[in-house]
Amino acid sequence: MTGAQRRLILPASIATFIAVLVLLAPFLPLADVRAMDVPGRFSPPSAEHWLGQDEFGRDVMSRLIWGGRASLFIAIGSALAAAVIGTTLGLLGGFFRGLVEIITVRASEVILCLPPLLLALLVVTILGAGTWPLILALTLLYTPNYARVVYAATLQVRSLDYVTAQTAMGTHPMQILVRTVLPNILPPLLVQMSLVVASAMVIESGLSFLGLGVVPPTPSWGLMIRAARGAMEQQWLLLLWPSLALAGTILTFNLLCDRLQIALDPRGITGSGALWLRRGHDGPPKSAAPAPKIAKSDALLQVEDMSISLAKGSKDIELVRNVSFTVMPGETRAIVGESGSGKTLSALALTGLLPDVLSVSGGRALLRTRADETVDLTRLDEAALRALRGGELSMVFQDASAALNPVLRLGEQLGEVIKAHNDMDDGAVAERVVALLRQVGMPDPEQRVRAYPHELSGGQRQRAMIAVAVANDPRLLIADEPTTALDPTIQAQILKLFQTLKEATADMGLIFVTHDLAVVAEIADQVTVMYAGQVVEEGPVAEVFARPRHPYTAALIASVPEGGAERLVAIPGTVPVPAEMPKGCRFAPRCAHAIDACRRDIPDIERPAPGRRTRCIRWKEVT
Amino acid sequence: MQTEPEQTLIEGRGLARNFPQRRGLLGQARDVWALRDVNLTIARGETVGVVGESGCGKSTLGRIMLGLDEPTTGTVDFDGRDLFALSGPERRKLARRMQMVFQDPFGSLDPRRSVGAQIADGLRTHDIVPANEIPTEVARLAQQVGLSHDAINRRPHEFSGGQRQRIAIARALATRPDFIVADEPVSALDVSIQAQVVNLLMDLRRDLNLAMLFISHDLHVVRHLCNRIVVMYLGRIVEEGPADKVFGSPAHPYTRALLESTPSMKPTGRDLGDRVLPGELPSPMNPPSGCAFRTRCPLAEPACAQAVPPLDPQGPGWRAACIKAGPVKPAIPEPA
């Protein structure tokens, strides 16, 4: 049972308790709800009347339970009736679209033009007060809500491939609706249901409170509150009990709805806020000791044994383990690997932009700054990182359409990064923005300054993203899969742009994260191959591709359908998940050359040649 | 690869698909053609690759060839029967012989039903085997695509992308189809997994004599897998022909540009700048007159704006839609 499911227990059991209580009302030893006792009016709670007596001396607890019975009967009854009608309308409308949609969903939405309480009042005006007119009014009221939710969910599910697959298979449309679509729209439907029960109770009690709902002498919480108001001076507890019962029941259903939503849709949890935005929170503690000097002379960046862990409960899960590499000024280092290799996390860790749940758990990343000082990027606090980011150290992200703010003009998004690191007046910033856009090959830069991201094509958005990254002439540029989402001809344009930028700024180091070996061959000088959170091989691109020294690299190259071989070399199996990493070499379970020794210990890095590294104990024999 | 005489299985004629877009409540509808004047035939056992960039109409073509989407004009004949003239029940019956494999391995399986139940759907719908033999048949299909036997009772979320794609293929094979449309079936997979699925598709094609329409933006995969290639640009076919001809010595300048801008593990030494195709895809709402590619074409001349160039023969089974078409060896290395 997950945490989200556990959190359901409390509201679900309270809701069940309330339901059982009101269902069993006729069988409980309760006082007669209508039995008056004038001398005992306004009595406080006593052994005989646990919650006291009301203005006619009737037993409050008994009236409370019977009143809940009336309220819940109306609320649940109308919620169910509306659910059946609304779901049918929404399903039909969403699945068949066109005319069916108009006469089902659109027609029912007319009701949504009227404020809910007023519609209920209108129905009551016509039919008179009472239980059944209330149920009718509430059913009418909530049918369009269901229709709308189910319609939206159906539209979404309908466009999914597994529904198309059923159509392609020749399954009858009605069978698709019942067997495939309906089960998949149940989660939002269930959430809607608990929401409607709560909402219907609010309206029912409101109407009863106005004297337009449940008719006396039938007990109802709304009516009890109405009566208690007049008797506030004599006995204020009479107001308290029905208020607590009503608010408590509605709260229970609302909580049930909230937690149901989280339990049914795990994606709904969007993490734990933003540590970096909290006042007084300055990220990892700043190390008192000055960062050590970079060992390798003139290196721009030196990453040593960096590990990244996910804090989960009591134990940490290591996602990236002991990653090391260096970047020289003017050098392009590709980090290549499949999903789950840890390549993107390693890049994010360098800029301190790891998600809050992850942290660097070991090693260091030394950067030589413009002032020729050495800083350890993994130990800097948020303020120190902020000064570097966008200035000396900048990053290009994979999906430019998501990485640009949709509601701000391009000019502002570019201008703010210049202003954050330079003391420039607005005119100078505006000029610099246009110059930057021109530099990254944006057509019509003067006009594009006023454009919003959605007005640009995919290639132009990536150009804008790159302009943001190079705005302050960074010393180190990190590009995370910057061409993956692009079409081949546009991808080539962007790769060319990176080349041009590198030529223009000879000292800039570039880290290029990608899964595409061909892109590595086009753009990089050095390559670091990662697998399952570890570096497995490293060296100059041409040498590594010509003669890989790790079986994984070799297999990866052979699996690219470029060789003209009749059959591709496929690597069997899948990448291990972080919680279940093999004990020894992480590639051993999929490696054709693995021997017992491979499965025993994690292999050390070996150096087959100057500038080459491999994490394989058998490289001499098998490569 | 083709040893048997060609026998047409499916034929699309004059296919066009318009998605009119209305701007505002009372605004005029504007034509947006996703597909125009496309003719395509696929023979039994043949694998045709469709390549092109996003927005070129390749997925629309795939859906229409399968009868999932109705063309604005044109017809699709499957084994001599017009797909869009059939009644609902007849059409559903014919669906047994044509199946689809999708791109997204996470969206193509129903998350709420077991793998076995989904593979069995086609068996039940079309009474492929008697009811009591369904479990055996599902097991056989699972084994055919390389799934372990215990996979059948599990839900899709327990599987990785590559395994899900195998499940989707097993589901498609259940009805014993003659024709499969595979829309970017390996694009979402990691390189090492991609190779597994490509190999599987190659084996199945050979063993089952399947006709396949393989849609992809990855030229290397298409070249590896297909007998015949169709290259599309802005809703039209610009070149089609045998794989070795189209990729070996492309006749259309767009095909050449596509090949040259595709990154390669074996760089030619030619500067990337010389191989980059400038500009971007024109808006389908407002396509250029004449040849749609002329706005980016290095060879364009005034005549290109006059009329849409016809698909002219360049060799046996090989055609290109360019007034300056001619086979040119591109600057990419020949496969060893």
Place this chain on the structure above:
Amino acid sequence: MLRYIAYRSVVAIFLVWVVVTAVFLLLHLIPGDPAELLLSQGSIAADPAAVAALREQMGLNAPIWQQYLDHLGGVLTGDLGVSFRDGAPVVGQIAQRLPRTLEVIITASIIATGIGIPLGSYAAIHAGSRTDSVISFLASAALSTPVFVVGSVVILIFAQKLKILPAGGYVPFSEDPFGHIQLLLLPAGTVALALLAVITRMSRASVLEVLARDYIRTARAKGLPRRRILKRHVVRNALIPVLTILGLEMGTLIGGTVLVEFVFNWPGLSGYLVNAVDSRDYPEVVGIVMTISILFVFLNLLVDVINAALDPRISLVRG
């Protein structure tokens, strides 16, 4: 942008027509004779003569299309008929009471947005912390307590026990500005509490979602100051869904105002409406329902326009 406003206005007018028609249909499609239904009390049959008279008065003897046209024409010319009870024109009463209702709604909206958005944003940034749990729970509790309960309890506390504010009533602002504001405080605060809960919850959810977006990571990668990220990137984007929800909440807000006015004896539209429903004064009820619904439609129009100003994508999609 202008095109978008024009487009939304056309839609709003269309919705008003839909409301007017829906009210008409509701009355005429419900089985049975409206006049008879209105006059009958429970199981006691209505007096046939009275029914006939009422039919004549309501124009029910005319063909249905003519009744519909009269109904539409009445709304267009601002003639909502006369009350059954005293024969006074409905429009006059509404014109007098509507501003008082609007006063409560607007004051409550200002209080609720002013507190709710910062509170929700704070909770989102501190998601998972103790403060967040407290804010979230209080918001859920406030949302779950019907306004008339809050109103009654508020009277109990502030008027009965503490005796610092009046329990209810009304004086025009022109006569006694201080007294007017004193009397406005409790009803507006009560309406605001429910809305505040909604806005806090929505802001929290919305800010949480925005914080997980890639463009926030970009803003951090740019090295922007914390305040700028919060103002230009987080809150700006988070406001858009909050406003959309606010538009949808207008209906509940109006319903809540009706109840609150009743609780505090605030002479807005509600007291009039409750009496009208109670005595089943059909022209009065229809008139008030229609006025409030039209108000509802135009409040939504306002929300849409503000939203379009915040989000450039909106006017493109549907403009």
